[in-house]
Amino acid sequence: MKRDDLIEYSLDAHHDEEKGKEIRKKIYKVTILLTIVTIIEVVLGAAIKQDAAIWPIIKWTFLILTILKAGYIVMVFMHLGDERKWLRYVILVPYFIFILYLIFIALWEATAIKSVLVYFS
Amino acid sequence: MMWFFLVSDALTFGGLLISYGFTRHDCIVAWPIGEETFNSLPFLGHGYPLLYVALMTFILIISSVTMVLAVEAGHRMDRKGVTKWMIATIIGGFFFVGSQAWEWYHFIHGSEFGKIELADGSVAIVKGHFGEIKNFTVTEAGHEHKKGDIVKEDLMHTFQHAAAAGDITNGIITLHDGSKASITKEKDHDLTLIVKKSGSVNKASKEKRVIKGAKAEKLYYDALYSGEANRVIYGANLKQNEYGPQQYAQFFFFITGFHGFHVFSGVVINIIICLGVVAGTYHKRGHYEMVEKTGLYWHFVDLVWVFVFTFFYLL
Numbered sequence: 145m146k147r148d149d150l151i152e153y154s155l156d157a158h159h160d161e162e163k164g165k166e167i168r169k170k171i172y173k174v175t176i177l178l179t180i181v182t183i184i185e186v187v188l189g190a191a192i193k194q195d196a197a198i199w200p201i202i203k204w205t206f207l208i209l210t211i212l213k214a215g216y217i218v219m220v221f222m223h224l225g226d227e228r229k230w231l232r233y234v235i236l237v238p239y240f241i242f243i244l245y246l247i248f249i250a251l252w253e254a255t256a257i258k259s260v261l262v263y264f265s
Numbered sequence: 266m267m268w269f270f271l272v273s274d275a276l277t278f279g280g281l282l283i284s285y286g287f288t289r290h291d292c293i294v295a296w297p298i299g300e301e302t303f304n305s306l307p308f309l310g311h312g313y314p315l316l317y318v319a320l321m322t323f324i325l326i327i328s329s330v331t332m333v334l335a336v337e338a339g340h341r342m343d344r345k346g347v348t349k350w351m352i353a354t355i356i357g358g359f360f361f362v363g364s365q366a367w368e369w370y371h372f373i374h375g376s377e378f379g380k381i382e383l384a385d386g387s388v389a390i391v392k393g394h395f396g397e398i399k400n401f402t403v404t405e406a407g408h409e410h411k412k413g414d415i416v417k418e419d420l421m422h423t424f425q426h427a428a429a430a431g432d433i434t435n436g437i438i439t440l441h442d443g444s445k446a447s448i449t450k451e452k453d454h455d456l457t458l459i460v461k462k463s464g465s466v467n468k469a470s471k472e473k474r475v476i477k478g479a480k481a482e483k484l485y486y487d488a489l490y491s492g493e494a495n496r497v498i499y500g501a502n503l504k505q506n507e508y509g510p511q512q513y514a515q516f517f518f519f520i521t522g523f524h525g526f527h528v529f530s531g532v533v534i535n536i537i538i539c540l541g542v543v544a545g546t547y548h549k550r551g552h553y554e555m556v557e558k559t560g561l562y563w564h565f566v567d568l569v570w571v572f573v574f575t576f577f578y579l580l
Binding site: 158159160161164167168171174175178179182183185186188189190194203206207210213214217218220221222231235238239242243246247250251253254255257258261262265 | 268269272275276279280283286287288290291292293298300314315316319322323326327329332333334337338340341342552560564565567568571572574575579
């Protein structure tokens with residue numbers, strides 16, 4: 145019996161040599177980009193001490209570069225950018241809502257706990 | 266389904282990293298700094314901040330690229346291409362796991378100087394080049410060694426063990442058999458103390474935390490040779506570590522260990538799928554969807570590392 149409950153999405157993901165060349169070109173581009181970003185991060189991390197005045201800017205630069213790297217990995221390497229729109233949102237939207245809330249609440253609480261610890265130490 | 270598994274796994278890692286951030290944020294003593302903690306390279310010793318972990322990151326990114334090339338080859342039904350790129354991915358994975366083993370070994374083993382509690386109660390980590398220990402000359406006989414014996418084996422280990430146990434007083438080391446010996450050691454170079462916790466004299470404040478030169482040397486060896494136990498801590502375990510607060514090492518072991526386990530299982534899954542590719546299972550099936558699914562998992566492992574790298578090593 146032929147099963148009709150399986151969605152064989154890969155069947156429409158076949159492509160020919162021409163398209164393959166194009167895709168590979170994109171992959172190599174992203175590789176170079178990720179490498180450059182990593183090099184920048186390491187150079188900044190090694191060169192600038194955490195007590196430098198410019199550190200807060202560097203910290204945010206790290207965070208932005210990390211998100212950038214993560215974005216390229218998810219969207220290009222994991223093909224989430226090529227998935228159907230609803231799948232993309234089902235995955236990303238709940239995740240971000242939850243994680244942002246968790247970050248907010250954790251840092252907020254940590255600040256409160258720290259003030260208590262400092263008070264008693 | 267793979268995506269939903271990955272979302273839940275991402276939540277696990279997100280939770281772990283956020284709890285790390287929580288602990289770091291509410292910690293009232295100085296947290297370890299990546300470039301001060303991780304500055305070694307295999308065969309080359311210390312003084313290379315972040316280079317090793319950058320290499321690890323690069324290896325993982327490249328193995329992610331080879332994986333995506335395998336998936337692309339799968340779309341063209343190019344079995345040879347898939348095999349080639351998957352083998353490259355597996356090799357990259359093994360390299361990463363091996364690198365992490367080295368990193369852990371180094372983290373557990375610690376530096377040659379350790380973390381020291383100075384005479385005034387302040388705590389400092391130590392940077393610089395440790396002068397080699399040449400030998401111990403026995404000055405007072407014990408059960409095993411006679412007076413005048415020169416001990417040449419296992420020097421560093423004996424030295425660190427004795428220093429931590431408080432068995433070195435004024436340059437005279439008490440060996441495990443009860444004999445006493447003087448230490449012949451080359452001079453240290455560029456010994457620098459970085460004060461992490463303030464004492465009554467040395468402060469951990471931004472301007473005053475670095476002590477250099479002869480003063481640093483005197484402070485360090487006065488404390489090391491004080492004859493008091495637990496003045497110095499070498500390396501890391503689950504009870505104490507030389508880098509900073511206890512929780513730091515625990516988070517390090519748990520998060521990088523959990524990630525390393527993911528990489529390891531990723532390698533195993535890749536090998537299984539690669540065998541399937543070689544056997545032609547997916548070719549007969551008409552599509553390489555399985556390669557695509559393992560690819561997703563493998564990229565996810567890379568994705569997690571990007572965040573671990575930022576939060577443990579850069580910030």
